[in-house]
Amino acid sequence: MTHCIAIHSYKGGTGKTTIAANAAALLVMMGKRVAILDLDVYAPSLHNYFKINPKKWINDFLDNNADIDEAIVDLTDTHLPQLREKSHSEGRLFTGFSNPSRDAIFKFEMGNGTDYWKKQFRKLVFLREQIITKLDTDFIIIDTSPGIRHWSINALSIADKLILTMKMDDLDIEGTKKLLFEIYTTFVRFGAISYILLNRVSGYCIPGTTMDSGMEKNQDHRMVLEELHKETGANSLTPLPCYCDIQFSPREFLTVINNPTHPFSLKLKNIINEMINNQ
Numbered sequence: 210m211t212h213c214i215a216i217h218s219y220k221g222g223t224g225k226t227t228i229a230a231n232a233a234a235l236l237v238m239m240g241k242r243v244a245i246l247d248l249d250v251y252a253p254s255l256h257n258y259f260k261i262n263p264k265k266w267i268n269d270f271l272d273n274n275a276d277i278d279e280a281i282v283d284l285t286d287t288h289l290p291q292l293r294e295k296s297h298s299e300g301r302l303f304t305g306f307s308n309p310s311r312d313a314i315f316k317f318e319m320g321n322g323t324d325y326w327k328k329q330f331r332k333l334v335f336l337r338e339q340i341i342t343k344l345d346t347d348f349i350i351i352d353t354s355p356g357i358r359h360w361s362i363n364a365l366s367i368a369d370k371l372i373l374t375m376k377m378d379d380l381d382i383e384g385t386k387k388l389l390f391e392i393y394t395t396f397v398r399f400g401a402i403s404y405i406l407l408n409r410v411s412g413y414c415i416p417g418t419t420m421d422s423g424m425e426k427n428q429d430h431r432m433v434l435e436e437l438h439k440e441t442g443a444n445s446l447t448p449l450p451c452y453c454d455i456q457f458s459p460r461e462f463l464t465v466i467n468n469p470t471h472p473f474s475l476k477l478k479n480i481i482n483e484m485i486n487n488q
């Protein structure tokens with residue numbers, strides 16, 4: 210069975226793309242066949258991680274201008290030799306990117322609520338089906354647009370596991386509650402499993418507030434997660450600390466490949482196992 214996991218959030222900048230890209234690479238290193246899709250169609254950025262300028266985009270597939278093998282490309286050997294060295298031989302990374310051009314983004318905005326939008330949504334369901342049947346994937350990881358926009362909902366609709374990333378700020382906490390009440394209840398009612406993932410919590414850079422020390426900050430995020438659970442029934446994954454070297458790196462890169470023993474890589478691996486084992 211293919212697990213289809215969407216990474217979503219109320220606000221931007223909560224770490225969706227970082228988590229999606231690194232989780233996909235980790236799974237490949239664990240010997241899995243993984244497809245990662247950039248469905249943050251209003252502000253695509255995933256291609257930057259892979260330093261790639263694709264010939265065809267997911268947009269072309271949705272518009273009947275590309276087949277699955279043109280829109281979804283296996284980058285394991287060509288672009289990620291380090292990944293190949295570190296993975297079991299069966300591990301593969303298939304990628305589908307969203308076109309960042311102004312016209313492509315505008316087309317999604319203009320299509321909302323029209324027949325064009327409905328057709329594109331049906332093609333998206335077909336894309337998922339084709340990835341599963343033709344590429345025989347174990348996992349599909351989807352990076353999404355934040356909030357309650359048409360294409361955020363589309364991306365969530367084709368997933369069976371939803372990860373809602375959030376930071377420890379009041380706006381984000383309130384927005385996350387709103388998403389859980391207004392959107393996620395429907396997906397959960399129809400069989401999806403949702404998780405909250407608190408990201409960039411203090412604890413690594415600030416002395417005296419280490420994640421494992423049980424200090425004040427640690428209590429703060431436990432309280433927030435307990436409150437969210439009480440109010441919405443949502444379960445959470447183990448929070449990810451904020452690591453300054455990742456946050457202030459001038460260029461996004463795949464930490465799990467470049468630095469597999471970094472605490473971010475180790476914690477993310479635990480989080481993935483936590484989610485996979487909790488069916």
Ligand SMILES: Nc1ncnc2c1ncn2[C@@H]1O[C@H](COP(=O)(O)OP(=O)(O)O)[C@@H](O)[C@H]1O
Nearest residue numbers: 221222223224225226227409450451452455456
């Ligand atoms: N755990 C983390 N520690 C430090 N920086 C992080 C962490 N997660 C994400 N970031 C940084 O936060 C910024 C926003 O992350 P990004 O993945 O682009 O968010 P989103 O896709 O939700 O907009 C990036 O600069 C990224 O490197």
Ligand SMILES: [Mg+2]
Nearest residue numbers: 225226249254
């Ligand atoms: Mg992003």
